[in-house]
Amino acid sequence: MINLYVFRHGQSIYQCLRVISGLHEFGLSALGKYQTYNLASRTDVDFEIAYISDTKRTIETFEMLKLAGKMPSEENCIFTPLIREKCQGDFIMQEFKAFPDDPNKRNFTPQNGESWEDVQVRVSKTFDFLVRRYLLQQKEAKQDDDELVKALFQQSEHIESKKNNIILVTHYGFIKEIVQYLKKADQLQLEQPYFAQNATLFTLQLFLKENENWQAKIISLNSYTRQYRPFMD
Numbered sequence: 001m002i003n004l005y006v007f008r009h010g011q012s013i014y015q016c017l018r019v020i021s022g023l024h025e026f027g028l029s030a031l032g033k034y035q036t037y038n039l040a041s042r043t044d045v046d047f048e049i050a051y052i053s054d055t056k057r058t059i060e061t062f063e064m065l066k067l068a069g070k071m072p073s074e075e076n077c078i079f080t081p082l083i084r085e086k087c088q089g090d091f092i093m094q095e096f097k098a099f100p101d102d103p104n105k106r107n108f109t110p111q112n113g114e115s116w117e118d119v120q121v122r123v124s125k126t127f128d129f130l131v132r133r134y135l136l137q138q139k140e141a142k143q144d145d146d147e148l149v150k151a152l153f154q155q156s157e158h159i160e161s162k163k164n165n166i167i168l169v170t171h172y173g174f175i176k177e178i179v180q181y182l183k184k185a186d187q188l189q190l191e192q193p194y195f196a197q198n199a200t201l202f203t204l205q206l207f208l209k210e211n212e213n214w215q216a217k218i219i220s221l222n223s224y225t226r227q228y229r230p231f232m233d
Contacts, residue, residue: 002134002206003219005045005167006175009053009061010036010199020099021085022092027056028064035199036061039223040068043201048072048161049134051126051152052169054079061199062169071167078155082122082129082148085171089113119177125149126168127181127206134164135208172196187216197222 010032014021028036050072052062059079065071089110091099100108109115129152132138141153175196182188182204196202203219 001208002130002164002166002204003045004130004204004206005047005165006178006196006202006204007061007065007167007169008172008175008196008198008200008202009057009169010034010064012057014057015198018096020088020091020094020096021057022087023055023084025056027060032057032198033060033064036064037068039199039201040065040070043070043223045070045165045167046163047165047167048076048163049156049159049166050077050169051083051166052077052079053083053085053171053174054081055084055171058169058171065169076159078152080148080152080155082126082152083168083170083174084122086116086119086173086177087112087114116173116177116180119173120181123174123177123181127178129153130166131206131208131214134161134166135206135214136212175202178202182216188218190218194221 009028011029012021012032013026013029015032016029047070050062052058062071062077071077088099089112091110091113106116109118125146125148129149133153133156139153139157141150145153172195176194179188179190179194183190194202201223202221203223205217205219207215207217209215
């Protein structure tokens with residue numbers, strides 16, 4: 001079994017400015033750092049393995065989690081582009097309102113960007129990797145794996161885990177597509193749309209079934225949503 005904790009980064013400076021961010025950004029706001037540290041201090045999970053999106057806002061979130069003593073040893077912390085936010089292409093650095101936000105246009109691809117279906121492909125690869133590596137205990141990539149997945153197998157080759165408490169430090173859009181992916185695979189039942197708030201946990205358990213099939217069970221959504229707003233009612 002895998003205990004999978006999916007953590008959305010704290011509030012970013014670009015969020016404050018209501019500007020679409022990409023790889024080149026300012027990182028977390030002061031509130032975002034507080035949100036992250038506050039949630040970490042209230043979380044008693046012993047994270048053994050961490051996969052972190054390689055963007056500034058998630059790296060700074062990771063640093064705040066580490067400051068609170070909630071991250072595993074350095075050799076078990078792996079930074080990867082596989083779990084980045086959806087790339088908005090030429091809309092990066094524009095205001096939120098400039099983006100045609102139609103949830104039905106899942107195949108809409110901004111110039112030089114990604115569609116939601118593209119993000120779900122990355123989600124599928126991430127879950128396939130986690131199942132193979134930590135449920136099936138495979139340590140080597142397949143020949144037809146893409147380079148990002150091969151890199152994860154190589155980076156994770158040394159990791160030995162007993163409890164399999166794994167944390168992903170990632171983004172709203174990636175978590176949104178985790179939910180879509182699990183619903184599509186009949187692994188997750190949610191009656192209402194799920195929105196990952198800043199600095200909150202989305203928790204799953206992944207179980208191995210027969211013939212290398214697996215099943216997901218939801219444990220929590222947006223943990224501690226009322227604990228991270230120190231300057232509001």
